[in-house]
Amino acid sequence: MAGGGEETTVVVRNKKVVLRRHVTGYPTEEDMEIVADTVRLSVPAGLTAVLVKNLYLSCDPWMRLRMTKHDDGASIPVPATDFVVGEVLVNYGVGKVIDSTYPGFNASDLVWGMSGWEEYTLVTHPESLIKINHPELPLSYYTGVLGMPGHTAYAGFVEVGRPKRGDSVFVSAASGAVGQVVGQLAKIAGCYVAGSAGSDEKVELLKSTFGFDDAFNYKSEKDLAAALQRCLPHGIDIYFDNVGGATLDAALLHMRHGGRVVACGMISQYNLEEPDGLRNLGCIISKAVRVEGFSVRGYLHGYARFEEEMAGYIRERKVAVVEDVVDGIERAPAALIGLFTGRNVGKQLVVLERE
Missing domain, CATH: 3.90.180.10 (Medium-chain alcohol dehydrogenases, catalytic domain)
Incomplete structure (x- = not known):
């Protein structure tokens, strides 16, 4: 000092x-x-x-x-x-x-x-x-990846999503700062992972650089539910939600029984004066889906552990950064x-x- x-x-x-x-x-x-x-x-x-x-x-x-x-x-x-x-x-x-x-x-x-x-x-x-x-x-x-977005991805996916090997994971805004880390953590955890992004370039990035099993461009899809069915034919165990709105609504239809929705962000709503409503909330009941929102501020006590683990993944090239x-x-x-x-x-x- x-x-x-x-x-x-x-x-x-x-x-x-x-x-x-x-x-x-x-x-x-x-x-x-x-x-x-x-x-x-x-x-x-x-x-x-x-x-x-x-x-x-x-x-x-x-x-x-x-x-x-x-x-x-x-x-x-x-x-x-x-x-x-x-x-x-x-x-x-x-x-x-x-x-x-x-x-x-x-x-x-x-x-x-x-x-x-x-x-x-x-x-x-x-x-x-x-x-x-x-x-x-x-x-x-x-x-x-080593700061707030990476820690957000880690806390949300690991602590809130509680992945199991073999889970099917869907990540929206998957090429962004949080989404790219979530997808790679899902692969490390032994999950099948698909993502959505806003351009064909980003879709290719998800598959070629970040190791996603599948991905789609939500802007060119006429039916989001059909895109999810195509990319995740066995349903979704964990949906890591960064966007809310229509994507969340479609994902609820495709959740497996006992699935988990990790509500991280809702960028599709941030610029709307009146937020879009959801029509498929009944799926939460019929499929026993757990929907949980979180803020990384509630997990700051675990940052040191996260930093060491993530630094190791980067050095071992298990996590790529764009x-x-x-x-x-x-x-x-x-x-x-x-x-x-x-x-x-x-x-x-x-x-x-x-x-």
């Missing part, structure tokens, strides 16, 4: 992405703004905090939910508060400690955790930061918007400085 010295007077540029206005419907780049600011390269005296230079920023669909102004008393469908107009956007990032007054963190430590969409972030809740234990692997992986990387904070708004049109291929992230 060091820092907190007012004698440090170095001030540098700090570009940041702020929310220009709250969003209704589909977000646009104009809803965000790049603002030029400055930052002092030391933690202010008397403050317990960590100053981090951000190297990589994560783009994740749940950021969209925080861009809407919810009515007082309304429950935002993520365990976080609305973004504030004029303030920096927040998400997970990877960075290097510049200064610290918090025990256990020192200058030059590599960390990941909740950070601002900016070049430098003063983290005033440093207990949320996690030291990076495998710097020999690409640091960008801590925005994805990233969609853009350079520069100026390109962050467009990268985020692209998630909702399926423009990205793999984990979307922004690189500010390569280590």
Whole structure:
């Protein structure tokens, strides 16, 4: 631990992405703004905090939910508060400690955790930061496979889905940051796995790179239930749901008795003013299907075990990683918007400085 010295007077540029206005419907780049600011390269005296230079920023669909102004008393469908107009956007990032007054963190430590969409972030809740234990692997992986998305996939599939060898698994948004990890964990667990994605290119990626047994392009399928029947002829034991809506409705029809639906995300609903309803909820009763939602925040106690296990899979080439990387904070708004049109291929992230 060091820092907190007012004698440090170095001030540098700090570009940041702020929310220009709250969003209704589909977000646009104009809803965000790049603002030029400055930052002092030391933690202010008397403050317990960590100053981090951000190297990589994560783009994740749940950021969209925080861009809407919810009515007082309304429950935002993520365990976080609305973004504030004029303030920096927040998400997970990877960075290097510049200064610290918090025990256990020192200058030059590599960390990941909740950070601002900016070049430098003063983290005033440093207990949320996690030291990076495998710097020999690409640091960008801590925005994805070794960070929140990867841990989400692991907690949801292993802890909530409880796979058994021979299970038939369906993953939606399967080429994304979470889905690509779920599918590969399913193969490691000895399951048959099929996925859906939004382009023929992504379908081929699922089968050739991530080892899925089958996959389909949901945008070109006229009948999702028929596509599921074709790809999973014996039904679904575990559905890892990242999209909700029509795909969830079709999957419920195809669940096996005693199947499990792991409700992770519902990206198909995030930009709708009135969410789509479901027609096949009766299948939950008739097929004794367990539907369980979860947040990775409830599984943070298991992160260390996950990190070691996943790092081992990566080194052994049991898990492949595909990233969609853009350079520069100026390109962050467009990268985020692209998630909702399926423009990205793999984990979307922004690189500010390569280590």
